[in-house]
Amino acid sequence: MKVEAPPRLELVGVSKSFPGVRANDNVNLKVRPGEVHALLGENGAGKSTLVKMIYGILAPDEGQMLFDGAPMRVHNPRAARRLGIGMVFQHFSLFEALTVLENIALGLDARLSQRELLAEFHKVLDAYQLKLDPRRVVSTLSVGERQRIEIVRALLLNPRLLIMDEPTSVLTPQEVEQLFETLRRLAASGCSILYISHKLHEIVALCDTATILRGGKVVGAADPKRETSRSMAEMMIGGNLKEITKPAARAFGPPKLETQGLSLPKPTEFGVALRDVALCVRAGEIFGVAGVAGNGQNELLAALSGEALATGAEAVILSGEPVGRLSVTERRNLGLCAVPEERHGHAAVSEFSLTDNAALTGRDRMEFVSFGLIDPSKATSYAAEVIGAFTVKATGPGALAGSLSGGNLQKFIMGREILQRPEALVVCQPTWGVDAGAAAAIHQAIVDLAARGSAVLVISQDLDELLTLCDTLAVINLGRLSGPMKVGEASIEEIGLLMGGVHGDPSGTTEMTEHLHAHPA
């Protein structure tokens, strides 16, 4: 180890507070040149706050930051980029209607001519063996390709420190492998990488060092090559991991939730059309729908919940009854409940109390209403029941939904639906952005619901989640659903290829390009 070289990045006693929460508390961190350094922690542990300070989006309240041994002052991201710090965000900032090259030009501080930019662009692609067509319109690209734009944008600055915020959450297993190849090559060239994740096997595969954050504090450092996933997970959550208990041998009952030839046009220009979706979930079965974000998951949920009506009643069948043309409320009254992906503003109203949020979906099934008036005491006691049964951390039924942490709000939403004893429950991304404790509780609740004879459809981008939870699995890609596979019999490679669909491999990409360029942008 070269002792004389100063760390690329060093944080000394960095703290940052927001109203009501100390997001970072006296954080010390050292990243050496050319090192892939993992920043590990649950959602809400303070990882994002920390890297936002390094990238100049937030200013620390206390503490010092050193870059190559010299104190750094970054008042904004532009200053950070000038120092050689690049960042690839979890959520991309791309214009859907513009081309790859136009998007890159818009994100650069330097003004380059188109020809210079194109030359630089190809230089980066060659150096890191990346594939990306500069003339493609972003809306035609897969998520992995979109992420590549952000990476190329960062690489054009010749960064000496690259921050990657949860980069794999939207990628197929094959795309993750490609990304890791790029990052290893980058690290070999001397660039340090600060890699934020909560996925342990990725950190084992990629990183040299890991710093673990919990509740805003550094709780430990680890060598991922020597630790086990389990020991790091326990450091991360600060306790023992709870295994979900699943009844071993289960017989499934009759079909409860079925779709046949369910097709729907795109809801918006950049939405996804559902094409001939057929599935069948039996009583007691947990059916998983895997897929990369933006392949029709939200559209499928809307078509099942009733937010979007099918063209024919027979397209969606609940307990043998055609419900495809019934409204949300009618389906709910028949026992079809749903939990959409987005918690704030879709599954719950942030500025409403938990009582009001209980009434949002529970008012009819739980009989809060008489003569068109809502009985507030019934709504309040139902909200309290959900809070109690699902150990939601909240000040009470009067607490605003927006004041709860992601995990607690998700537990409340899941509890609100599960305590309505649905015949069939459809959930999208049940543990997205939820801490491990809450995720385990939600998984257990799903398993218990199925054990009581309900049909459960889980739509998720987290393959690990689906593999531990589900009995049956299908993959959605470009609005088409694959045939069902028994979990345990399907191989990860096969699922990954299905997830990538036509746009996973380079040959397929051209195929899709031609398909989409039937109407050139």
Add this chain to the structure above:
Amino acid sequence: MRIRLEKRLTPSRIMQVATPIASVLLTMLLGAVIFELIGFDGPDAIWQTFITPIVAPYKWVDVLTKAAPLIIIAQGLSLGNQAKIWNIGAEGQYVIGALAGAGAAFAMPADAPSFIAIPAMIVAGILGGMAWAAIPALLKTRLRVSEVLSTLMFVYIAMQVLNYLIGGPWKDPNGHNFPQTPPFSPTQTLPHVIPGTVIPPGFVIAGVLTLLFWLLTARSVYGFSVRTVGAAPSAARYGGFDASRTVWSTLMISGGMAGLAGILEAMSQLGQINLGFPSGYGFTAIIVSFLGRLHPIGVFLAGLILAVTYVGGQVAQTAVHVPEATAGIFQATMLFFILASDILVRYRLRIVRDPRRTAPVGVPA
């Protein structure tokens, strides 16, 4: 030292009540200063505008008469505003409502008994206001035309309809060629005030409606659906509430309330419809709605305050010789303050010292 806005964890209930009151007080303070600076007796102008109508019993009828249409219209508008559906055209619905009620009066025999004539005119008034609001509702739900523009533009069309009718087909043959309708018959009118009291009939209706709207917004599934559509449209759809039905219903209710206010004003105060009929209640009711924080009880109180400024503006004109526009200026200032102070409900002001980084003493971990 500097002042920093910091987001509150939950919106402040105290500020929700305090900011409208502060807005009224600040309006009085600012008004006094401005009128003093331009050469009037500022404090006296404020006294005459804001206090005289309250302390002088002979002004009470005037205040309650003006408050009635403001409250009735603003209750309807507040419901729509909760769903973030902005009906700016209550003035037009008010005019068309009055015209529809008048049309019903002219269509029936002049000696039709009151118990038929008055309900018939009121129903026609409500339907007239609804019909006028139905056009923007149709445009919004079918063609996604912003109701902010269409409702406002329909005010000006309503004015032309009024001018045409009272100058043409409905012109009073005995009216010395003035553009006005014939007077309603005695069975087609309501008294100025309920005999033996200072309370106009419209104010009683405003009071009853306030309670109904309170029940509707605070307790009913419908009121809940309106709030949900306003707060989170996707959550509303997920909860089983239909957005375009909400557009229709809120515009129908606010249009109907404006129409009701219009025909009540025509049949209890003027006894006919003339060129001076559009008096700006439909626009002032927008201020009432926001000053009352869209809450039925708040709207009721805010309607009284705005009515005071109408009456007081006239008092101040004769007593302090301030210009006619005074009341309008105060009303606009109040709206400005209430909108500006809105931020205090969600944010708190904090005085902070300059953030000083702690001295970097090199103690690496």
